[in-house]
Amino acid sequence: MTDPNPRARCGNDPRAGWTLGDRQAVEAFRAYLAERGALRDRIAAALTAEHYRRAEARTVASPEEHCAAMADAVLAALPGLTDRAAVEAPLSPDYQHPECGFHWHGRDGMDIPMRDGQPICPRCELAKAEKKLMALQRRRDEVGAECRRRGKRVLEQSEQIGTLERQIDEVRRQLSAEILRAGQAEAELRRMADETQPEAETPTVTVHAVPLPGSDGISACCGRPPCEFVGERVTHDPDEVTCPGTPADAPAQDDPWPVQEATRRYAEELRATPSAVVADGHTGWECDAGASLIVEASTPGPGRLGTHHGVIYACPAHRDAAVERIASAGYEVDPRPAPPGHRWNPWPCGHVTAHGSKAIAALTPVQAQQDGAQS
Known part of the structure; x- marks a missing residue:
């Protein structure tokens, strides 16, 4: 709320606030009171000590002498008065400073500034202040010049950076245009190549x-x-169906079928590890051809198809030997060609697969005989 009376308030007005000068005056007076109280305590202590000293010494003196001794004790308690009185001469009302030519006579309303109880020459103090101000101004001028120099350098660098950025933007624009033209040229070349290139024939799938x-x-x-x-x-x-038929490189039914080495090793592994249900063996004759015939051994019954006991894989050269081996063992013989797919990976000639120990013993005698003609 605005005060309707804007005039300055009296110090007794509770609404009046303290100014900075008021606070400083109060603080100075409080310091004065504290210093005065401390001085009083020192004087009282000095008087008490002097009194007890004279009482213990039983000093007999006149009242004047007694008061003078007590006054000396008080002067000794005052801070710095005794020392200054011993070394300093009393201040003359006529003050002069020959170094700078300053002269002052008497107290005409102007007080000489004091520092540590000594007068200070106002002219020298003013010269010192002017010297400090001049040094400060020179420092400010130097700092300003350095700031301007650095600012100018930063401005020049900023302008250079701006120039480089504009150059980079121009290079990017030119590069984009070149890439666009190259893409268009490549598309045109592809179109021309497609127009001149003959249509590729569609591969025929068998x-x-x-x-x-x-x-x-x-x-x-x-x-x-x-x-x-x-x-x-x-x-x-x-x-x-577009298949031309049997491939030209396929072996005929009467030609020897080659045996792959992996199949030969697998057959030997089967013969070396017989099973309780199916056993593998060999007839004993030596032949490197693949088996293009399957000679089966069976007996009649109990069903219409009879019982299958084993088979000998043979080439055309050992067909008769396989038939004779099965017939001599008492089995019915059924020689027939192997499936056409076997020609690519046939069993080795002379390999025997039998069901049961009796059949394997009959089809693979201990003493192998060379039966049939060799191809």
């Missing part, structure tokens, strides 16, 4: 017939299993 039931998974068109039709198709429609 279509094979799906293996029929009972064919042991062999396709009827070329005698190969579907697992060998890499990149080709199979179909149930005979009209869609």
Whole structure:
């Protein structure tokens, strides 16, 4: 709320606040009172000590002498008066400073400044203050000049950075334009190449017939299993079959079929580790050809199909030897060609697979005989 009476308030007005000068005056008076109290305590202590000293010494003196001794004790308690009185001469009302030519006579309303109880020459103090101000001004001028120099350098660097950024932007613009033109030229070259290049012929995919039931998974068109039709198709429609038939490099039924080394090792491993249900062995004759014939050994009953006891894998040169081996053991013989798919990986000639220890003993005698003609 605004005071309707803007005039200065009296010191007794409770609404009046203290100014900075009021606070300083109060603080100075409080310091004065504290110093006065401390001085009084020192004087009282000095008088008490002097009184007890004279009483113990039983000093006999006149009242004047007694008061003078007590006054000396008081002067000794005052701070610095005794020392200054001994070394300093009393201040003359006529003050002069020959170094700077300052002269002052008497107290005409101007007080000489004092420091540590000694007069100070106002002219020298003014010269010192002017010297400090001049030094400060020189320092300010130097700092200002340095700030201007650094500011100018920063401005020049900023302008250089701006110039470089503009140059970089221009290079980027030119590079973008060159990339765009190169892309357009490449697209035009591709279009021209597509127009001049002849159309590529669509590769023909061979279509094979799906293996029929009972064919042991062999396709009827070329005698190969579907697992060998890499990149080709199979179909149930005979009209869609484009397979040319048996490959030219496929061995004929009467030609010796080569045996792969992995199959030969696998057959030897089977013969070396017989099983309780199925046993593998060898007829004993030496032949490196693959088996293109399967000669089965069986007995009649108990069903319509009879009982299968084993099989000898043989080449055409050892067909008769395999038939004679099975017939001499008392089994019915059923020689027939191996499935066409076996020609790519046939069993070795002379390998025997039998069901039971009796059949394996009959088809693989201990003393192997060389039966049949050698191819």
